Amino acid sequence: MSESEFLALAEATLDAVEAEFDRLNDEDLLDVECSRSGNVLQIEFIDNGSKIIVNSQAPMRELWVAAKSGGFHYKRVGQKWLNTRDDSELFAALSGMASAQAGVALALRG
Numbered sequence: 001m002s003e004s005e006f007l008a009l010a011e012a013t014l015d016a017v018e019a020e021f022d023r024l025n026d027e028d029l030l031d032v033e034c035s036r037s038g039n040v041l042q043i044e045f046i047d048n049g050s051k052i053i054v055n056s057q058a059p060m061r062e063l064w065v066a067a068k069s070g071g072f073h074y075k076r077v078g079q080k081w082l083n084t085r086d087d088s089e090l091f092a093a094l095s096g097m098a099s100a101q102a103g104v105a106l107a108l109r110g
Helices: 003-026 089-104
Strands: 032-037 042-044 051-057 062-068 070-077 080-083
Touching: 003 032, 003 042, 003 051, 003 062, 003 089, 042 089, 051 089, 062 089, 080 089
Parallel strands: none
Antiparallel strands: 032 042, 042 051, 051 062, 062 070, 070 080
């Protein structure tokens, strides 16, 4: 994958992640505030001030996630972003991270 292809795909994925958190917020399932600065998406959980950060790393062709549970790297494999350690899928993993930080079961659609 070329750098320009990666950047377009990463941008679309960050948009999709942000849209999912906005949906959960709009449906009153979660109180979060999302903010973007370039290739960095910051998701702040209003009730407890914790954050999840998702950003693209073009040189590595990866998406990186930082959450209370740790730091994770995702590479594109076929049509999915998979964790480089355990092959978990990005949106499923974000659902678990968000659920843990919010204290309520959440499911992001990917």
